[in-house]
Amino acid sequence: MTNSMSNTEFVTNLVENQYKVLKTEVLDQYQIAFEVKKEDVHSILSLLKTSGWIQLSYLSAVDWIKDNEFEVVYIVFNWDKAVHIQIRTRLDRESASINSVLPIYPGCKYYEREAHEFFGIKFPGNPDYEKQLILENWDDIPPLRKDFDPRQYSDKKFSHMEYKNDFVNKDGKVSKQEAREKRFSDADKLRTGGKK
Amino acid sequence: MLSTKFSPMSKEEVDRKWWEIGDFFRRNSLWMLMYCTGCCAIELPPAMTSAYDMERLGMGPMATPRQADVLLVTGYLSLKTLRRLIYTYEQMSEPKYVVGFGSCTINGGIYHDSHAVINQLNKYVPVDVFVAGCMPNTESVMNGFIDLMDLIKNKKANGWKDYHERNDWYKANQKAALGEVKIHDEFHE
Amino acid sequence: MKEMKLFLGPQHPGMSGNASVHMYVDGDIIKRSYLLPGMLHRGFEKGMERHLWVNNISLIPRVCVVEPDTNEMAFAMAVEMIAKLEVPERAHYIRMIILEFARLSIHLMSYGGLGGPTGLYTLMYHAHTDRNTILNIFEKITGHRVYHQYIVPGGVRKDLPVGIEKDMHSFLDDLESRYEEYRDLGINNLSIQARIRDTIMLPKEVVWELGVTGIGMRSAVNKPYDLRKVKPYARYDQIEFDVPVSDYSDAYARVDCKLQEVLQSISIIRQCLIKMPKGDVRVPISKGQAMRWTVPKGYAYACVESSRGEFGYFMVSDGGTHPYRVGVRGASYPQGLLGVEKYLPGTRLDDASLWIDTMGVCSPEIDR
Numbered sequence: 077m078t079n080s081m082s083n084t085e086f087v088t089n090l091v092e093n094q095y096k097v098l099k100t101e102v103l104d105q106y107q108i109a110f111e112v113k114k115e116d117v118h119s120i121l122s123l124l125k126t127s128g129w130i131q132l133s134y135l136s137a138v139d140w141i142k143d144n145e146f147e148v149v150y151i152v153f154n155w156d157k158a159v160h161i162q163i164r165t166r167l168d169r170e171s172a173s174i175n176s177v178l179p180i181y182p183g184c185k186y187y188e189r190e191a192h193e194f195f196g197i198k199f200p201g202n203p204d205y206e207k208q209l210i211l212e213n214w215d216d217i218p219p220l221r222k223d224f225d226p227r228q229y230s231d232k233k234f235s236h237m238e239y240k241n242d243f244v245n246k247d248g249k250v251s252k253q254e255a256r257e258k259r260f261s262d263a264d265k266l267r268t269g270g271k272k
Numbered sequence: 273m274l275s276t277k278f279s280p281m282s283k284e285e286v287d288r289k290w291w292e293i294g295d296f297f298r299r300n301s302l303w304m305l306m307y308c309t310g311c312c313a314i315e316l317p318p319a320m321t322s323a324y325d326m327e328r329l330g331m332g333p334m335a336t337p338r339q340a341d342v343l344l345v346t347g348y349l350s351l352k353t354l355r356r357l358i359y360t361y362e363q364m365s366e367p368k369y370v371v372g373f374g375s376c377t378i379n380g381g382i383y384h385d386s387h388a389v390i391n392q393l394n395k396y397v398p399v400d401v402f403v404a405g406c407m408p409n410t411e412s413v414m415n416g417f418i419d420l421m422d423l424i425k426n427k428k429a430n431g432w433k434d435y436h437e438r439n440d441w442y443k444a445n446q447k448a449a450l451g452e453v454k455i456h457d458e459f460h461e
Numbered sequence: 462m463k464e465m466k467l468f469l470g471p472q473h474p475g476m477s478g479n480a481s482v483h484m485y486v487d488g489d490i491i492k493r494s495y496l497l498p499g500m501l502h503r504g505f506e507k508g509m510e511r512h513l514w515v516n517n518i519s520l521i522p523r524v525c526v527v528e529p530d531t532n533e534m535a536f537a538m539a540v541e542m543i544a545k546l547e548v549p550e551r552a553h554y555i556r557m558i559i560l561e562f563a564r565l566s567i568h569l570m571s572y573g574g575l576g577g578p579t580g581l582y583t584l585m586y587h588a589h590t591d592r593n594t595i596l597n598i599f600e601k602i603t604g605h606r607v608y609h610q611y612i613v614p615g616g617v618r619k620d621l622p623v624g625i626e627k628d629m630h631s632f633l634d635d636l637e638s639r640y641e642e643y644r645d646l647g648i649n650n651l652s653i654q655a656r657i658r659d660t661i662m663l664p665k666e667v668v669w670e671l672g673v674t675g676i677g678m679r680s681a682v683n684k685p686y687d688l689r690k691v692k693p694y695a696r697y698d699q700i701e702f703d704v705p706v707s708d709y710s711d712a713y714a715r716v717d718c719k720l721q722e723v724l725q726s727i728s729i730i731r732q733c734l735i736k737m738p739k740g741d742v743r744v745p746i747s748k749g750q751a752m753r754w755t756v757p758k759g760y761a762y763a764c765v766e767s768s769r770g771e772f773g774y775f776m777v778s779d780g781g782t783h784p785y786r787v788g789v790r791g792a793s794y795p796q797g798l799l800g801v802e803k804y805l806p807g808t809r810l811d812d813a814s815l816w817i818d819t820m821g822v823c824s825p826e827i828d829r
Contacts, residue, residue: 101760103542106692109760130669134762134790138777149775151762151790155684158692160762183672186798194506210499210828211388212352213451219387219507226387226507230380234391234449237379307472308479310501311526311825314607317570318596321589337472350828353471353479353500360472382520385511386504409606 083159084108090127095120109162114174117165121150122180129154129161132177135187137195141222144169146197150177167197176201194220291427298341298367299424300330302417305340307360310347312373312407319410329417337363342420345399347407348376350388354396355455358446361397368432369424371416372399375406382406395445398431464492469813471500477574478526478824482801482813489810496801501828509787514540514614515752517784522608524789525826527570530563531767532774533612536787538694538763539776540614544746544756552616553696554737558629559602559611560695560765561726561733565636566595567768568719568726571821572647575716578814579656584647594632601625616743626734633727640724648716657712661808661816663800665708671803672795675770676718677820681710688766700732712812715819719768753782767792769821791826798827 084102091097091110099111112120134151143166150163167174176199177184188199189209196218199205208214217224250258281289308316320326320333334340337360349357361370372393375381380391393399400423403416423429435442446453467484470476481497505524509517521536522529534556541548548556573588575581596606601622603609611618647653663673665681679686685704689697705721707714746754758780764773773790791797800820805813816822 103759103761107542107762131672131674133672133764133771134773134775134788136775136788138786149788151773151775153771155686155691160764162760162762164760181672182670183795183799186794210502212355212499213456215451216387219504222510224387224507226504226511227385229387230385230391234380234389235395235445236384236391305472309471310479311523311607314526317573317585317589318593321586321593323590323593335473348501348503350500350502352502356471356500382523383503383508386508388502388504407607 083157086157087159087161090123091120094123106158107160107162109164111164111166114165114167117148117150117163118175118177118180120163121152121177124152124161124163125180127154128156129159131155132181132183132187133160135177135184135191137191137197137220139169139195139220139222140166141169146172146195148174148191148197152181172196173198173200175199176205178202194218196221295424295427299421302329302331302342302369302421303334303340304331304342304344305337305360305364306333306335307337307344307357309345309349309353309357310374310376312346312403312413313344315407315410315413316344316346319413324410324414326414326417329414329421331417337361338365340364341368343368343370343397344373345370345377345393345397346373348374348381348383348389349393351390351450354390354446355450355453358397358453359455366432367429369401369420369429370397370399370431371420372402373408373413373416375404378402378404390449396442396449398434398442400429400431463487467810469817473814476814477571477577477817477822480797480822480824480827482805482817484805484810484813486810491806491808491810491813494801494805494813496798496822496827498798498824498827501825503829505829506787506789509784511783513752513782514746514754514756514784517787518613519608519610522610523825524829525767525772525791525823526607527823528563528567528767529608530559530612531765531772533610534560534694535763535765535772535774536776537612537614538765539761539774540746540756542761542763543759543776543778544614546615546744546746548616549741549744550696550738551620551740552742554733555617555621555742556612557695557697557700558621558730558733558737559599559609559617561730562595562598562629564768565723565726566592568723569595571768571818572643572716572719574818575647575653575657575815578811578818579653581647581650581653587643587646591636594635598625598628598632601628613743615746616741618743620742629730629734633730637724637727640720644720648713648720654713656812657716657815657819659711659713660812661712661819663710663715663804663820665710667804671799673770673800673820674795675766675768675792675821676715676722677710677770677796679704680707680714680718682706683708688764688771694763694765696736699736700729702729712815712819719819722768755780755782756784764790769793769796769823772826789826789829791823791829793820793822793824794827796820797822797824 095116101109129152131153133153138147146167188202192205377393383389401420464485469482471479471481479500484494485492521532524532569588569592573585576585600606603611663681668681687704702725705718756778762775764771770792772792775788777786779785
């Protein structure tokens, strides 16, 4: 480990010297984020892996529905240099597809399956990314997309509790609580002789 | 030789007497199925072990559904679990009782608008006792069991009979939520 | 012999949590196996987008049932990272106390859980009784036994109640005095050792392939790769503690590490109680309404060391009153899904539940 240079500077130099980075964000001394082009993702990740970022901590996506784009996020970690690196890239929402990083990080297998299940992003190269993992017999659009409304789905499929009329304040009638409050305030009035 | 005090009982009366005797023993030795369907199951270990000691009520855990009397639905039920829960419930031998834990089994609780969690358990499986709370603490769990024993004593824990009588209604509800109750995965082919 | 299909779970006494391991066995050797997750799926990540930031505080502890406090901590850290918020000094120490108590509670629980698959129920009874005492302490501090909602963005909800130190000390002393007894009952017990020595190996070479973190990794690679040491959060950099490691990861080594961590946690809590300064415990996130506070735009990934490994929250805020996206990195994701698929084959059938128990597979955080 070099002492003259902090870990985040080391990463910035490493990545920015070789690749065109759209945006660099240093979150704190333990975390840095790069926004890169879709084509560069795999080579950056393999560069990072050979430089010691051997653990894939997280892989998921964000749905930016206003830009009509998905953002795929890879978070890798190096236990000796202690920096989490976010690699983010944007995909077109209509035909979202990015090659699997399975050859680089074998641990991504289930993360990619889950991202496909919840966002509908395709990961060619991952042998069974299309199999359902968490959900069963799903019959709607992928649930983590922003245009999916779980409330609507829930109302359609599952019946809700119907409360008996006793629990609802029937129109016109004074509820028990209101009556009690009125009684208390009346009692107060009597006690103070009508003054507040 | 017939005693003068003895008056012959009708068959229904004899049946009723036997059920009363059976219920007495049943409610004093309830075997609960160890199926942790959700997060309320985390309060069961304290109830089972020395702190609250469930065994003094005559309750104990049982590993297989066929030998268990009580099914504990501990919390929310996702669709995937509901399928397996119905399998499990139908495997249990009668009479069988269901205790629903937590707000989620009553009205969906904190997950009332989730796309994966059902809102009302007693539409799919008959429930005898609900224990409210998120999560219900161990005292209320124990209280729920005592309530169940009282219900058995007063012959009110009739959920399993209801499941026979209104089977079509339950099945229709299950079908509406699940599409199909049968499990289809690689393993069940 | 013909291959046979077998389930382990979801309804099985050896299975912790509502998940299922599907196995193809030949005799009693597992040939192929995979985890069937999803039975605890509640749509958390969607639910969090639909709730206010403040409402999410009550939602997140439910992600991982057995260890809710790490969720709260990771969530709070992520919010503080985006909002560039400095937490009061005292809050840091209170957080550490809560987190270490949570670690004690889950280590006791999983150590007792070892009694399930190995059939030593005495262990389970001892451990759960001690865990119940921790829950009682939590109830005194936070008002809740299991879901505390105590660590909130900006600090902790309230200061510690007066006189709680006495309860803590008496519990810690009690646990420490019976530590050797625990060891003798569990892992020094010859009948247990026959089950956990040299079984369910996690070879060093494959740790990185899996992406396993936490005790599973440390027991294999022999390096103190603990997030509390590597990238200290809260005030772990001002506390002295060791990270137990080993270079031969069988079930025994993992349980051994777990037990040594119990001692370390006890020492951390004692140091915190001494070093804890006086002062505020909470700062507001932003000005404006008390409930509809907002968090500035940004991305953050915050992670803490849970009992099973790196537990992280990936968070995107668009500056609104709701989070834009929250992703949960369950700590047991690698060992639960990939581990079961790749490293269970070849072991004996009855060791499958030992893997689930000693590696710490927590199904609710896999499913969310």
